Amino acid sequence: QEKVQQSPESLIVPEGAMVSLNCSFSDSASQSIWWYQQHPGKGPKALISIFSNGNKKEGRLTVYLNRASLHVSLHIKDSQPSDSAVYLCAVGATGGNNKLTFGQGTVLSVIP
Amino acid sequence: EAAVTQSPRNKVAVTGGKVTLSCNQTNNHNNMYWYRQDTGHGLRLIHYSYGAGSTEKGDIPDGYKASRPSQENFSLILELATPSQTSVYFCASDFDWGNYAEQFFGPGTRLTVL
Numbered sequence: 001q002e003k004v005q006q007s008p009e010s011l012i013v014p015e016g017a018m019v020s021l022n023c024s025f026s027d028s029a030s031q032s033i034w035w036y037q038q039h040p041g042k043g044p045k046a047l048i049s050i051f052s053n054g055n056k057k058e059g060r061l062t063v064y065l066n067r068a069s070l071h072v073s074l075h076i077k078d079s080q081p082s083d084s085a086v087y088l089c090a091v092g093a094t095g096g097n098n099k100l101t102f103g104q105g106t107v108l109s110v111i112p
Numbered sequence: 113e114a115a116v117t118q119s120p121r122n123k124v125a126v127t128g129g130k131v132t133l134s135c136n137q138t139n140n141h142n143n144m145y146w147y148r149q150d151t152g153h154g155l156r157l158i159h160y161s162y163g164a165g166s167t168e169k170g171d172i173p174d175g176y177k178a179s180r181p182s183q184e185n186f187s188l189i190l191e192l193a194t195p196s197q198t199s200v201y202f203c204a205s206d207f208d209w210g211n212y213a214e215q216f217f218g219p220g221t222r223l224t225v226l
Contacts, residue, residue: 001171004154006154031212032212034214034215041219041220042219042220043116043202043204043217043218043219043220044155044202044217045217046214046215046216049212049214051212088154088155090155092212098143098206098212098213098215099157099160099170100157100215101157101171102147102154102155102156103154104152104153104154105154
């Protein structure tokens with residue numbers, strides 16, 4: 001069974017800082033990696049996904065995937081108070097279905 | 113944007129009672145999922161479905177049943193609720209694109225079993 005571990009557990013940064021979130025997984029053949037954002041009292045919402053080794057940039061977000069080291073990271077540039085939320089890393093199963101295994105999450109607080 | 117709704121939003125149940133959590137999606141998604149979220153565990157998959165009439169066991173199915181009577185509706189059933197099932201439950205859905213579809217989540221149901 002896929003195992004997904006996130007670090008750090010929580011993070012407090014000043015507004016405008018660069019934020020780096022980490023995620024390690026156990027199966028190098030995993031098909032897809034997703035980052036979800038969850039605000040208090042809400043359901044998770046997909047932010048960005050990556051399927052191939054390398055990096056992907058969307059606006060203030062950049063994700064780096066290294067399958068050899070079983071590691072993916074999410075970087076948020078110029079963080080805003082509205083970015084304060086729980087960030088969940090999710091890894092897609094092999095075998096043609098879309099089952100996701102989630103990490104335990106990182107709580108981000110951006111202080112004005 | 114895909115819309116997933118859940119009912120009830122909050123539920124208090126007694127130990128040994130039956131609880132049914134409901135989920136509806138209006139986007140004609142094939143796949144639907146039930147997760148629970150607990151502090152320190154992230155989201156854990158309970159049951160999922162590939163379409164009307166099908167249900168599959170997820171990673172933590174014990175104590176739960178699921179029902180998918182139609183494309184739009186997916187229910188989670190606790191026949192004999194226990195305090196350990198106190199949690200926040202999320203329903204999600206996606207298209208059948210294999211490994212690459214984004215899952216869309218509902219707002220969650222907070223269940224307390226006394």
